[in-house]
Amino acid sequence: GAVVSQHPSWVICKSGTSVKIECRSLDFQATTMFWYRQFPKQSLMLMATSNEGSKATYEQGVEKDKFLINHASLTLSTLTVTSAHPEDSSFYICSARDFSQTSTDTQYFGPGTRLTVL
Amino acid sequence: AQSVAQPEDQVNVAEGNPLTVKCTYSVSGNPYLFWYVQYPNRGLQFLLKYITGDNLVKGSYGFEAEFNKSQTSFHLKKPSALVSDSALYLCAVSDTGGFKTIFGAGTRLFVKA
Numbered sequence: 001g002a003v004v005s006q007h008p009s010w011v012i013c014k015s016g017t018s019v020k021i022e023c024r025s026l027d028f029q030a031t032t033m034f035w036y037r038q039f040p041k042q043s044l045m046l047m048a049t050s051n052e053g054s055k056a057t058y059e060q061g062v063e064k065d066k067f068l069i070n071h072a073s074l075t076l077s078t079l080t081v082t083s084a085h086p087e088d089s090s091f092y093i094c095s096a097r098d099f100s101q102t103s104t105d106t107q108y109f110g111p112g113t114r115l116t117v118l
Numbered sequence: 119a120q121s122v123a124q125p126e127d128q129v130n131v132a133e134g135n136p137l138t139v140k141c142t143y144s145v146s147g148n149p150y151l152f153w154y155v156q157y158p159n160r161g162l163q164f165l166l167k168y169i170t171g172d173n174l175v176k177g178s179y180g181f182e183a184e185f186n187k188s189q190t191s192f193h194l195k196k197p198s199a200l201v202s203d204s205a206l207y208l209c210a211v212s213d214t215g216g217f218k219t220i221f222g223a224g225t226r227l228f229v230k231a
Contacts, residue, residue: 034219043208043224044162093161095219107219109154111161 002028004096006110013084014118021079021113023094029074030096034107035067038091050077084117091115120145122211122222130228131199139194139225141209150212151192152219153183155205162208168192179203199229 003026013019023033031052036044048069049057056069066088068080077096081088093112121144131137143149150169154162166177173185183194194207209222 036221041206041226044221046218046220049218091159106164106167107152109162109164112159114159 002026002096002098002106002108004030004094004108004110006092006094006113008113009111010114010116012116012118015085016083019081019084019115021081021092021094021115023077023079023096023110025075025096025098025108028096028098030077030098031074033071033077033094033096035069035077035079036093036095038093038112040091044093047079052077081115084115086117089115089117120149120211120213120218120220122209122220124207124209124222124225126225127223128226128228130230133201133229133231134198137196137199137203137227137229139207139209139227141192141194141222142190143192143209143211144190145211145213147213149192151183151185152210152212153177153181153192153194154208154210154221155179156208156224157205165194165207199227201229201231203227204229 005024007022033050035047037047038044047062050069050071052071058064071077091112094110095107123142152167153165156162165181166175168175168185176182181196206224208224210219212219
């Protein structure tokens with residue numbers, strides 16, 4: 001199946017700094033990627049839909065100025081957590097769909113990035 | 119808007135016994151339904167999906183799920199649980215066309231030896 005990677009797999013930063021997380025589709029082109037957030041022992045919460053070449057669509061309650069999303073190419077989307085605070089500590093997971101395939105229902109997930117803000 | 123409910127936070131099963139993890143959904147149009155499993159500090163692993171066709175869907179690791187349209191349910195089942203099945207199980211639904219996927223709250227499965 002298709003592979004989605006995330007980098008870094010974990011990051012620790014100081015409060016007030018910004019952190020960038022990359023999501024790459026390795027063997028297919030993804031015009032759309034999705035960013036999720038997961039708190040400990042909880043489910044995934046969809047944060048935003050990242051569209052190549054256009055602005056991301058954010059879910060209700062997600063601060064777009066806090067979580068900057070850039071979908072610079074058909075294989076790369078980045079999530080930047082700006083001025084991070086301890087409450088931003090979470091597990092961030094991206095996913096992508098290969099819309100070139102006739103079956104567009106399968107979503108490929110990255111392995112996740114563990115962010116800890118001190 | 120679509121939604122997914124997993125009514126049980128936790129399910130406890132003895133090894134060798136059958137297991138069921140419940141999921142109900144709400145979506146306009148025909149649903150795309152999925153089950154994923156997540157081990158600690160790991161990403162999601164795809165188990166199975168229902169798009170159309172037979173109501174009983176067979177997936178990875180011996181899991182299966184039954185789609186019931188009248189009850190809007192998509193329960194996950196396995197005839198004989200293993201200790202290694204202990205994990206977080208997530209039910210998900212996409213609207214017709216499978217664009218945006220919404221996840222249930224998750225059910226933590228504990229299989230005791």
